[in-house]
Amino acid sequence: MAGPRVDDIYDQVKAMAVSFRLRPGDRLNEVALSKDLGVSRTPLREALNRLVAERLFDFRPGQGFFCRPLDAQSVFDLFELRQIIETAAARAACAKASDEDFQTLRNELYAKGIDITGLTIEEAVTRDEAFHLAIAKLSGNMELLQTLTRINERIRYIRWISMSLDRVQRSKGEHKQVMQALMDRDADEAARVLGAHITKRMDQVQDAVRHGISSIYMEGSEDISTRIIEEVQE
Amino acid sequence: MAGPRVDDIYDQVKAMAVSFRLRPGDRLNEVALSKDLGVSRTPLREALNRLVAERLFDFRPGQGFFCRPLDAQSVFDLFELRQIIETAAARAACAKASDEDFQTLRNELYAKGIDITGLTIEEAVTRDEAFHLAIAKLSGNMELLQTLTRINERIRYIRWISMSLDRVQRSKGEHKQVMQALMDRDADEAARVLGAHITKRMDQVQDAVRHGISSIYMEGSEDISTRIIEEVQE
DNA sequence: GCACACAGATCTGTATACAGTTTTGTATAT
DNA sequence: ATATACAAAACTGTATACAGATCTGTGTGC
Structure with a gap:
């Protein structure tokens, strides 16, 4: 079956970020979230990179993805x-x-x-x-x-x-x-x-x-x- | 060494897309491009996903990334x-x-x-x-x-x-x-x-x-x- | 000559492994 | 008690492998 996995992950993580279920400023644990969503880190990181481009997440090299705080x-x-x-x-x-x-x-x-x-x-x-x-x-x-x-x-x-x-x-x-x-x-x-x-x-x-x-x-x-x-x- | 690889790839591919060195409508060959850039497909795809969010590329599940045509x-x-x-x-x-x-x-x-x-x-x-x-x-x-x-x-x-x-x-x-x-x-x-x-x-x-x-x-x-x-x- | 089907090749999608870095926790010295 | 140094754990970054889907080209039948 499969289906467009990345798009789904993208939607789910975006929903979490938009509703602040992921608290702004917090670092995102890729392993934990990927397990939660039942996928591996690869497509999760692809989805996260889209959200970085949309300014819903920050990306700090070497540290990972952070839920973007709204000042x-x-x-x-x-x-x-x-x-x-x-x-x-x-x-x-x-x-x-x-x-x-x-x-x-x-x-x-x-x-x-x-x-x-x-x-x-x-x-x-x-x-x-x-x-x-x-x-x-x-x-x-x-x-x-x-x-x-x-x-x-x-x-x-x-x-x-x-x-x-x-x-x-x-x-x-x-x-x-x-x-x-x-x-x-x-x-x-x-x-x-x-x-x-x-x-x-x-x-x-x-x-x-x-x-x-x-x-x-x-x-x-x-x-x-x-x-x-x-x-x-x- | 290392350095922020994904950011670099992102910049390079964006430069190609903006200057239409990648022709609009064309499918992007991930293997070829990753070899050109000297990286693997994983970070390349991460960069491409950012560019999808910025509407510089289209993504069709099962087919890959396409340089977005400008009508x-x-x-x-x-x-x-x-x-x-x-x-x-x-x-x-x-x-x-x-x-x-x-x-x-x-x-x-x-x-x-x-x-x-x-x-x-x-x-x-x-x-x-x-x-x-x-x-x-x-x-x-x-x-x-x-x-x-x-x-x-x-x-x-x-x-x-x-x-x-x-x-x-x-x-x-x-x-x-x-x-x-x-x-x-x-x-x-x-x-x-x-x-x-x-x-x-x-x-x-x-x-x-x-x-x-x-x-x-x-x-x-x-x-x-x-x-x-x-x-x-x- | 054209349409269709099938097989081979190509390419995408994702999981996983591993290297390198950052963080965390502990123990020691001041 | 605080600061520091060091070791262990955790996590990120990327390469690679493999499964599955898609595309391509050839050959067959009409």
Whole structure:
């Protein structure tokens, strides 16, 4: 049988890194992990090298692979970059996407993000991310989409933590404004609202980070599986 | 002795891919290449996996590594993304960089890009790229810089070809405008001029690509080492 | 002349072994 | 008690071997 082993390993290790199941800064024990995954070190190291290129791991010659720590500056930079790319994507979408595209976006992803009561934080972030990625996709620029996807992977855990600290999802109204601006094909407005939305999130995240990024590493994990009770009235 | 073997292999293979010495679309023979480089397949494959993550190679399970072909759409997308990132970087630089930073930029990289007579096309593109990257660095956003660096690697060969077809470098006056706007800290003007500059380049490249991307693959190589004779008066 | 099938060669995918380095633990001296 | 030196254990880095998949080329049948 076989199947694409490296791709599977890559996905599994990436999932561990993204969810911080491997603690940032820690050295990765190749032998132990390869036994855990039931493969040998060779394909594991191949997968790890991909993740090094994606900046999810550090590689120090002679010492091995390290789960990459996320410092406050990197978090800020990644959010800023995300804002740059998403606002540009919204502008491009206004120019390039069809009315049908926007209808689909509204009916599928936007609609699913409205009521998140009863969802876990992980699920809520996933839906939020999906809406934002869908806009990026409507830009028609696959390289942009790919780049944003990578950025999202690196800050996903921070978004989980931030949301679990805040408890309440306040993006409903903002998403509505973004959706409206897109359907009006008002590029300036779409970029403005989306940019402000991300800035607000970034501020929340900065608070969380200031609160101590090291403590963030410890908790979590169970928090993202707690369910969201209520939603603010908009 | 030893030294970081994988990093070296990575650099060497990347250099081959970026300069299209490995022809796009071609399958890579691991045994042959590993013999060429004087290493075994194991570290070579590790390096190749990094390059897969950077989209310089494709990986098809069961078939191996393929030098990634650059289609017209990808070239367009990469240039568009480059424009988005660079204009945003210029805006950020206006807000964050110090006067001293701009002085250094002007005296070192800007000045070196003015007179390119006698340089090879490869050298001229390198200087152009260095100026643009320096602006990105002044944004203070290292993630942005990293992302742009990766994009540049993927379109470098196209820029070589485009410049060798055009023969004449017309960026002198445009760079001057960008430099001036930066020193005035006029973010809107800097973004506008830089954006227009990249758009112009993109148009030239699109012409080159329409001219036939397949023919582009064949020639080149020697063209980039031809020296630039004259420069337009500005 | 063309399509298909089969066999040989080639190449990829992974496990394993081993050399060399780094880390860890212990014992000794100050 | 602290620092240092040394030895043992653990781990990384790479080569190699082998199994399995893929490709290539030839020959046969239609």
